Amino acid sequence: MNERKNAANEPPRARKSLKATAVVSSYQKEWFTGLRARVEAGEDFAYLNADVPMEILRAMDIPFVVNQWWAAICSAKRMAPKYYGLLKEAGYRDDLCSYCATALAESLDPDDKLSGPWGGLPNPTIAITRLTCDCQSKIFELFAANHGAELYVMENTVPRSTPSKWWELAPDRWEDLYDKDRLDSAVEDLRELIAFLETKTGKKFDMKKFIEVMELVNEQEYWYKKTRDLIAETRPAPVTVVDTINAVMPAQWQRGTRWAADHAGSLYEEIKALADEGRFAVPNEKHRLMWLGRGIWHDLAFYQRFEEKYGAVFVWSMYLAMGADAYIRNNVQSDPLRALASRYIGMEDFLHMPPWNSEWFLSEARRNHIDGVVYMVPENCMQAVEGSYFIKKIMEDAGIPVLIFKADPVDAREWNRETMTGLVEDFIETRIIMGGNK
Amino acid sequence: MSIRKCAENNTAFRRLNDVYRNREKELLIFRENGGKVVGEIGCDVPDELVIAAGMLPVRIYADRESSLEEADKYLELSFDPVIKAQFEKLVNGSYNDLIDFLAVSNSTDVIIRTYLYLREIKRIEPDKLLPPVEFIDWLFTRKPMYKTQNEKTVKRFWETLEEWSGRKITQEDFIAAAEICNKDRAALRRISELRRAHKPRITGSEALVIIGSAFFMHRSEHAELVSQLADDAKSWPEAEGVRLFLTGSAQESAELYTLIEKSGAVVVGEDHDWGDRFSSRDCNLSYPPLQSIVDCYMLRDFSSKKALVSERVKTLDEAVDASGARGVIFYINAYEEAASWDYPSEKKSLESRGILTKAFVKMSYPVSANVGLEDKIREFTKALGGV
Numbered sequence: 001m002n003e004r005k006n007a008a009n010e011p012p013r014a015r016k017s018l019k020a021t022a023v024v025s026s027y028q029k030e031w032f033t034g035l036r037a038r039v040e041a042g043e044d045f046a047y048l049n050a051d052v053p054m055e056i057l058r059a060m061d062i063p064f065v066v067n068q069w070w071a072a073i074c075s076a077k078r079m080a081p082k083y084y085g086l087l088k089e090a091g092y093r094d095d096l097c098s099y100c101a102t103a104l105a106e107s108l109d110p111d112d113k114l115s116g117p118w119g120g121l122p123n124p125t126i127a128i129t130r131l132t133c134d135c136q137s138k139i140f141e142l143f144a145a146n147h148g149a150e151l152y153v154m155e156n157t158v159p160r161s162t163p164s165k166w167w168e169l170a171p172d173r174w175e176d177l178y179d180k181d182r183l184d185s186a187v188e189d190l191r192e193l194i195a196f197l198e199t200k201t202g203k204k205f206d207m208k209k210f211i212e213v214m215e216l217v218n219e220q221e222y223w224y225k226k227t228r229d230l231i232a233e234t235r236p237a238p239v240t241v242v243d244t245i246n247a248v249m250p251a252q253w254q255r256g257t258r259w260a261a262d263h264a265g266s267l268y269e270e271i272k273a274l275a276d277e278g279r280f281a282v283p284n285e286k287h288r289l290m291w292l293g294r295g296i297w298h299d300l301a302f303y304q305r306f307e308e309k310y311g312a313v314f315v316w317s318m319y320l321a322m323g324a325d326a327y328i329r330n331n332v333q334s335d336p337l338r339a340l341a342s343r344y345i346g347m348e349d350f351l352h353m354p355p356w357n358s359e360w361f362l363s364e365a366r367r368n369h370i371d372g373v374v375y376m377v378p379e380n381c382m383q384a385v386e387g388s389y390f391i392k393k394i395m396e397d398a399g400i401p402v403l404i405f406k407a408d409p410v411d412a413r414e415w416n417r418e419t420m421t422g423l424v425e426d427f428i429e430t431r432i433i434m435g436g437n438k
Numbered sequence: 439m440s441i442r443k444c445a446e447n448n449t450a451f452r453r454l455n456d457v458y459r460n461r462e463k464e465l466l467i468f469r470e471n472g473g474k475v476v477g478e479i480g481c482d483v484p485d486e487l488v489i490a491a492g493m494l495p496v497r498i499y500a501d502r503e504s505s506l507e508e509a510d511k512y513l514e515l516s517f518d519p520v521i522k523a524q525f526e527k528l529v530n531g532s533y534n535d536l537i538d539f540l541a542v543s544n545s546t547d548v549i550i551r552t553y554l555y556l557r558e559i560k561r562i563e564p565d566k567l568l569p570p571v572e573f574i575d576w577l578f579t580r581k582p583m584y585k586t587q588n589e590k591t592v593k594r595f596w597e598t599l600e601e602w603s604g605r606k607i608t609q610e611d612f613i614a615a616a617e618i619c620n621k622d623r624a625a626l627r628r629i630s631e632l633r634r635a636h637k638p639r640i641t642g643s644e645a646l647v648i649i650g651s652a653f654f655m656h657r658s659e660h661a662e663l664v665s666q667l668a669d670d671a672k673s674w675p676e677a678e679g680v681r682l683f684l685t686g687s688a689q690e691s692a693e694l695y696t697l698i699e700k701s702g703a704v705v706v707g708e709d710h711d712w713g714d715r716f717s718s719r720d721c722n723l724s725y726p727p728l729q730s731i732v733d734c735y736m737l738r739d740f741s742s743k744k745a746l747v748s749e750r751v752k753t754l755d756e757a758v759d760a761s762g763a764r765g766v767i768f769y770i771n772a773y774e775e776a777a778s779w780d781y782p783s784e785k786k787s788l789e790s791r792g793i794l795t796k797a798f799v800k801m802s803y804p805v806s807a808n809v810g811l812e813d814k815i816r817e818f819t820k821a822l823g824g825v
């Protein structure tokens with residue numbers, strides 16, 4: 001696995017078939033150009049970690065970019081080897097926290113405005129992260145210092161109670177999901193964040209606008225729910241994860257806008273039309289696969305490698321399913337900030353904490369008629385250490401085989417496509433085709 | 439006579455050393471007499487409250503010899519080796535007859551995961567005999583609103599301890615326990631002064647024994663012994679060698695210190711949780727109990743796991759200055775990543791003031807598993823003018 005990539009040896013680009021994917025990708029560029037213009041005109045610009053409640057900034061019309069989205073862009077542009085080299089030159093280790101440290105590494109690049117993705121990241125004036133791991137605040141502080149931005153950190157708490165089937169409680173009974181004091185403290189955190197942003201930017205937080213944003217998020221996620229359900233019940237599947245990840249992940253970071261809600265609606269309509277017309281992503285679909293973990297941004301084509309040979313299709317990733325199950329908060333008007341608190345504090349629990357993640361993954365595997373799970377566990381991220389033993393056990397006890405492997409979502413330097421392909425092929429052959437697990 | 443000889447001949451040190459080396463001895467006696475023992479993972483469990491409840495707090499520690507069969511089954515690769523070995527002992531039953539309860543503080547990510555995994559094992563594999571577990575979820579960011587929330591967290595722990603011990607913890611119980619712990623910390627700070635003195639009278643490897651024995655015995659006896667030792671050691675000979683400071687992974691044994699001191703250096707201070715950081719702040723007894731505990735644990739010297747880079751740079755600069763060290767060794771175990779993000783800034787700040795640094799990262803456990811380490815330490819000591 002030590003093969004180093006070079007330009008001539010780059011993996012092929014993934015096939016993306018949906019209009020909605022093309023739309024999101026051109027929208028992002030247009031939006032980013034507009035954002036740059038706003039920053040250049042002197043507006044405050046925030047750089048956020050993915051688990052920050054961005055709905056607040058949306059409601060206050062503060063432009064922002066999400067760290068993990070930007071890391072995915074940098075990775076897709078194959079910038080990672082250069083960036084991690086810069087980290088090393090500056091005395092940092094280049095084998096740590098690659099997902100979250102990409103933008104920090106980029107901030108060390110003197111040529112960023114010339115050679116960075118899309119003209120490089122404009123200089124943020126605000127950097128906000130949550131303390132969901134030991135390293136995040138350090139990376140953000142270093143990043144903020146390099147850009148001259150002000151750092152703001154938000155705390156994180158661990159649930160004491162873990163009611164089962166969170167995905168059934170989340171939309172309407174979100175109050176019952178958490179220990180009361182956790183929600184209380186998250187609401188206080190939101191108020192502090194608002195106060196900070198008002199002072200820093202001079203903009204006012206408007207509750208009416210905020211409710212509109214929350215309703216738009218609900219609308220967008222409602223379409224994701226319908227899309228997830230449609231893919232789950234359609235065999236062969238009309239689309240694969242390459243389509244859904246590319247259409248959903250970037251649009252998720254635009255949530256709370258009319259554009260994003262409409263885009264989610266059009267994504268559903270497009271996939272529905274494919275299903276209705278009997279146009280399937282892989283007509284010879286034989287085995288449905290679930291992808292657990294972050295996307296392999298540097299090699300999305302990897303997911304498609306098993307379609308022709310085995311009819312094995314990756315139909316599930318968390319990106320669409322989290323949209324479907326984790327974001328919707330009905331009855332926002334009753335207590336809008338509390339509704340948001342119940343969304344953002346849960347993300348870490350739902351995804352990274354057994355039994356909430358393991359039970360949800362199993363429920364999703366069943367809903368989507370999954371035959372096997374391929375589970376990527378990064379070696380250098382403690383946050384993504386999420387109880388792989390428990391996840392594997394619950395799946396395999398239910399007759400669904402699991403392949404766990406070690407790889408990095410954005411750093412391609414240690415990625416050997418052939419070795420990884422061999423691992424998955426072997427898994428398909430021995431555990432799914434011959435295993436008789438179902 | 440060398441410091442080591444003085445220590446070996448000293449009654450107080452001999453007793454502390456015996457406890458340090460036989461870590462189960464005191465807790466077994468305590469349990470035989472009907473007492474209840476609370477095992478602790480993480481350095482932020484308020485011992486004062488455990489003692490106030492009439493129970494004995496002891497640290498869970500790694501066993502360097504044991505296999506990692508259970509840990510390898512449940513834990514991913516990125517758990518650091520010390521936590522892995524601690525987890526192994528909890529899950530393989532080694533602690534079954536040693537502790538009655540387990541308190542876990544969120545002192546680092548990996549410990550939070552450990553708690554989540556133990557909780558899940560208890561739920562899905564109830565035949566594994568794990569003790570009742572309480573999690574203490576501190577908010578370490580220094581904002582007034584988090585202080586209030588921390589008070590609620592401590593109150594919950596207080597109530598759990600009452601349930602575990604079957605008795606009410608009164609304000610007087612708390613004050614008495616906090617006084618013992620404050621006395622112990624004051625005595626330990628006297629030891630620390632002897633280490634940092636112009637002519638150090640105690641070396642790091644002795645200090646580690648003196649501090650670490652607190653985790654395995656009655657705190658009142660510990661305070662008495664350390665106080666006595668601090669008096670006795672004033673007349674011990676001066677420790678010779680290059681003054682070094684150690685930062686990074688907690689050292690549960692004196693192995694690394696012995697290696698450093700063999701190279702001709704003396705470890706005059708450290709900021710890890712089995713060292714000087716343990717005694718860095720008292721409970722302020724002019725505050726109400728909950729506030730007093732929060733003040734003590736939330737506002738201690740910044741740990742590398744729960745602080746910004748800038749906070750760590752400042753804390754380390756101050757600690758190194760106070761110790762008079764000429765060089766700093768960063769020693770970071772494999773998969774204990776957070777401190778690695780601090781290192782370049784800390785190095786820059788220290789070296790700008792003429793203090794040399796040497797980093798050892800991704801280290802294996804135990805210390806002896808690192809081939810060539812001794813030579814590298816010797817080189818560093820030599821570069822600082824040691825022999």
Ligand code: SF4
Pocket residue numbers: 096097098099100101132133134135136139380381382383384
């Ligand atoms: S541990 Fe994981 S989540 Fe935390 S900063 Fe590193 S890569 Fe990011």
